[in-house]
Amino acid sequence: MTPTEPYRLQLPAVVSFSGGRTSGFMLRNILDAHQGQPDGLKVCFANTGLEHQATLDFVRDVGANWGVDITWLEYTWDEGHSYKHVTWETAARNGEPFTEMLAHKSMLPNPRSRTCTSNLKMRVTDRYLRTLEGFSEGYDNALGLRHDEPRRVSRVSADNSRESVVCPMDRAKHTEEDVLSFWKQQPFDLTLPGDGNNYGNCVGCFLKQTGKLVRIMKSEPEHFDWWVEAERKAESTASGLGKRFRVDRPDYATLLEYSRRQQAFSFDDPDPGLPCHCTD
Numbered sequence: 001m002t003p004t005e006p007y008r009l010q011l012p013a014v015v016s017f018s019g020g021r022t023s024g025f026m027l028r029n030i031l032d033a034h035q036g037q038p039d040g041l042k043v044c045f046a047n048t049g050l051e052h053q054a055t056l057d058f059v060r061d062v063g064a065n066w067g068v069d070i071t072w073l074e075y076t077w078d079e080g081h082s083y084k085h086v087t088w089e090t091a092a093r094n095g096e097p098f099t100e101m102l103a104h105k106s107m108l109p110n111p112r113s114r115t116c117t118s119n120l121k122m123r124v125t126d127r128y129l130r131t132l133e134g135f136s137e138g139y140d141n142a143l144g145l146r147h148d149e150p151r152r153v154s155r156v157s158a159d160n161s162r163e164s165v166v167c168p169m170d171r172a173k174h175t176e177e178d179v180l181s182f183w184k185q186q187p188f189d190l191t192l193p194g195d196g197n198n199y200g201n202c203v204g205c206f207l208k209q210t211g212k213l214v215r216i217m218k219s220e221p222e223h224f225d226w227w228v229e230a231e232r233k234a235e236s237t238a239s240g241l242g243k244r245f246r247v248d249r250p251d252y253a254t255l256l257e258y259s260r261r262q263q264a265f266s267f268d269d270p271d272p273g274l275p276c277h278c279t280d
C-alpha cells in the first residue's frame, strides 16, 4: 500500500472538517492522495456558533492556504430542520444555530442523547449533500478519527446511517503524534489557547471533563454565558432530566461560580470526560 492509498476515497465523498488539527491533517492527506480536490469531494464545516474564534480562523486559513473549497454550513429552522450557507464573516459566534435547534426540542442534549452532534453537524451536512448531484444515492463520509482512538473508530463504524463512514487515519495508522509533528512543520496552525485540545469544538461542550471546563472558565468565562442561559431557559421549557446538560455534576452556573471564587475543587479524578462524536 502506498502512503497515500488509505486516503483515497471512493467518490462521491465528504470530508467532515471540524476545524481541529486532526481533521485538518486528514484533509491534507486526502487532498494529496487525490492530487487536489476532485469533483465529487466536498469538504464541509458545520458551525454550531459555540466554537472558539481561533477555530473559525483555522477553517478559513486551511481553505486559503491549501486552495480548498470548504462549505460552511449552519443549522437553521425553515418550517422544519434545515441548513444555511455561511462564511467566516457571517458565521454565528453566539450559539445562534444551537439556540435555534433547542427551540424545537423539549430537552437539552446530554451524554446519552447527543442531539447537538446529530442535528447541528451530521444532519446539517447530510441535508446539504442530498441537494447535490451524485450524492443522493449515498456517499462516503471521512471522519478524522485516529488509529490511537480505536473505541471511537469502532463506534462510528458500527453506526448504520445513510452515508458510509470511513476513517482513513485509522487505515493509515496515523496517531496524535503524527498530527502534532505535521502541524509543527506548517506555515500556519490552529491558535487555540494552551495546547489547543481544551478549547476545540464547542468550547463549553458538556462532554468535556469538569476540571477542563473549570480551567477554561477561569481564563475565558465569556464562553459560558450561553450554557448558563440555556440551562436557565430549560428550567421552564423542559422537564426532568432534560433541564440539564449533565445531571452527574453541578450545573454550568454553579461551575462558573466555583471558577470565579477560585475555589480549589478537584474534579479530575472521578470525571474522565466523555468521547465526543464531534471529531477533533
Ligand code: SF4
Residues within 6 Å of the ligand: 048, 109, 114, 116, 117, 120, 201, 202, 204, 205, 206, 207, 276, 277, 278
Ligand atoms: S462539541 Fe459537544 S456540545 Fe458541541 S455539538 Fe459536539 S457534542 Fe454537542
